[in-house]
Amino acid sequence: MRVRVLGIGMGPRQLTGEVVEALRACDYAVAARKGDDDGLLELRRAVCAAHGVPLVEVPDPERDRDAADYAASVAAWHEARVTAYERVLGARGGTAAFLVWGDPALYDSTLRIVEAVAARGAVPVEYDVLPGISAPQMLAARHRIVLHGVGRPVHVTPARRLEEAVAAGHRDIVVMLGGRHGFGGLADWSVWWGANLGTDGEELVAGRVGEVLPEIEAARGRAREKDGWVMDTALLRRPE
Known part of the structure; x- marks a missing residue:
């Protein structure tokens, strides 16, 4: 299957033409739900709705934000995320979009998670990255x-x-x-x-x-x- 990692700036008005074209060619987008009142998820939903792409929600694993070892807590959180996304991608296949706030190159974990899914090998994944407004x-x-x-x-x-x-x-x-x-x-x-x-x-x-x-x-x-x-x-x- 194919994964498109797409930088979306801060929402519907900031997508580049390149990202819009890529998103419209995807079968669905995948996004984490971080609670019952997740405003950022709703912004992603608006982006998807504007371009006719269904959004698949994945409950986001909890992260220990008060842990003394910041790096270890983030690593454990990412590992749990990898498992959650791997399950969804394996079940649905096709071409999936990950919508990244700002630009995927700057302070975002999506690329590491997609790389980890690909490295595990349970779901054969090819992926590319399109930049966004940071x-x-x-x-x-x-x-x-x-x-x-x-x-x-x-x-x-x-x-x-x-x-x-x-x-x-x-x-x-x-x-x-x-x-x-x-x-x-x-x-x-x-x-x-x-x-x-x-x-x-x-x-x-x-x-x-x-x-x-x-x-x-x-x-x-x-x-x-x-x-x-x-x-x-x-x-x-x-x-x-």
Whole structure:
């Protein structure tokens, strides 16, 4: 069977023409259900409905988000996901789509899971990947900025590794997967922040960290109230 891993940006308005063509050629799409009130699943459902593709729901295994060993907890979660998706793909066959938020290359586990299904060999799988619009792209566009200074690199990190990035001397840092993490100790840095970019609940804040942190927290609350979830991304820039 064939699997198409498709980057869908943040939903129906952000699919590229290439992804639309690929999705319409699929027999069905597969997506995890992460609870009874899963707003992200409903966005995937809207994407599928817009292009006439049925959506197959797979109950998502629980992950221990408070585990001391983060890597081990994620590995166990991925293994359980592999088993769940393998079961569905083996039963249905055909051509399946996995719809990935943003771009499949950036902080997403889908490719690892599909690779693991293929490596097990129980379901013969061929797969390809089509890119999508990523959160850093959207953030830069919404704030009308370039993510790096002239001739400089930009460092991309999950929020839990931000302290390491700062200590390593990076000057332009894109922070993803914010969750419960803040920007402690960076009051003099500049920040360009966004949540739920490309959705009806989109929020944007920019300024000096020390001045706009309360505004960011309020905006995060509004985004959650509007959409039922929060995905936030930020560019942090060290003062000259």
